[in-house]
Amino acid sequence: MKSYLAGVLLPLLLASSLGVHAATKAGPAEKPAPELLNVPAAPATPVTPAEPKKDESTTAKGAATSEAAPAAAAAPPASATIIPPPASSTTPATAASGTSLPPSAPATTSDVSTTAQFDRFLSLTITDILIALFTLVVALFAWRLSGAVARLASTAQSQSETTRRSVEASERAAEAAKRSADAAERSSTVLQDQSARQLRPYVTVKEFLQGPVKDDKQFLHGWVFQVVWQNTGATPTRGFRYWAALRQFEHEIPADFDFAAPMLADFAGGELGSHSTVTSGTLFVSQQDVLQIQAGTRKAVLYGKSEYHDVLGQDVKRETRFCVEVVLVSDPGGAHATPFSFSYFARHNAVS
Numbered sequence: 001m002k003s004y005l006a007g008v009l010l011p012l013l014l015a016s017s018l019g020v021h022a023a024t025k026a027g028p029a030e031k032p033a034p035e036l037l038n039v040p041a042a043p044a045t046p047v048t049p050a051e052p053k054k055d056e057s058t059t060a061k062g063a064a065t066s067e068a069a070p071a072a073a074a075a076p077p078a079s080a081t082i083i084p085p086p087a088s089s090t091t092p093a094t095a096a097s098g099t100s101l102p103p104s105a106p107a108t109t110s111d112v113s114t115t116a117q118f119d120r121f122l123s124l125t126i127t128d129i130l131i132a133l134f135t136l137v138v139a140l141f142a143w144r145l146s147g148a149v150a151r152l153a154s155t156a157q158s159q160s161e162t163t164r165r166s167v168e169a170s171e172r173a174a175e176a177a178k179r180s181a182d183a184a185e186r187s188s189t190v191l192q193d194q195s196a197r198q199l200r201p202y203v204t205v206k207e208f209l210q211g212p213v214k215d216d217k218q219f220l221h222g223w224v225f226q227v228v229w230q231n232t233g234a235t236p237t238r239g240f241r242y243w244a245a246l247r248q249f250e251h252e253i254p255a256d257f258d259f260a261a262p263m264l265a266d267f268a269g270g271e272l273g274s275h276s277t278v279t280s281g282t283l284f285v286s287q288q289d290v291l292q293i294q295a296g297t298r299k300a301v302l303y304g305k306s307e308y309h310d311v312l313g314q315d316v317k318r319e320t321r322f323c324v325e326v327v328l329v330s331d332p333g334g335a336h337a338t339p340f341s342f343s344y345f346a347r348h349n350a351v352s
Contacts, residue, residue, distance in 0.1 A: 201233035244304030
């Protein structure tokens, strides 16, 4: 669009500048030459009709007088200015003597106008031509400059578009890198968690031991219970402590009974190695209580908790809780060595 406007407007500009400059140099139009004053010709001497013949002396004298009169009339006075007669398109006047005068050269308005135009054209000097050439050069330079500016604008727009696409590609790459980093971090977290799960210590209850308490005469006084803790993990514990308790209730076991150690002295410490076990102290229930449990008027629960940390550097406190009901399945006074069974209670059983 800019190149089209330059091609149309620049010739018009050049023609306008040349016309204005020529008009300035030529100045106002020349005025036509003033018309010449029409001076009437000297009146011719009237011709007198011939008179009757007189004597020769009178005739000669009259003839001399007649010849001298036209000469005197034709000769202008010494102080007068001779003004040529105006040009006329009519036939030349005839003198009184009958002699024809030569006609003047006609001068028309078209000849004067053509001459004035030619003079104005010749008034263009070398300076005017140089100015016109300089104007043409400036116009060509402006046209070339407009084309260069258009090309630069197109190049700048193309570079801007390329930069925009590069920025968008960089943003997409950064977003992809961020997603990859997040995925790698999640993978690392999952791997660490899996490693921790595979290597951390796991303390659970392996089994419950039971045995009768008899004196030297083999009299049965009651029964004792023990809890066997085990570490099934690949690493040992750190700061391992545990306790166990036996508690009896009338008829039913409350669902919200206080899950607490009866005495602080029951806590035991130490470390539990990988795939190792530890057995708690004995918990005694008398034979009379056993008979009430057998009759169904009494309930007994065996419960406890262990606390420990792992050696992987995670400062997380872990614990294991258990709670079982002591159930009598055979005659406690007979020869059977294990008359009790242990049924997990509905609450207070968890491993963290």
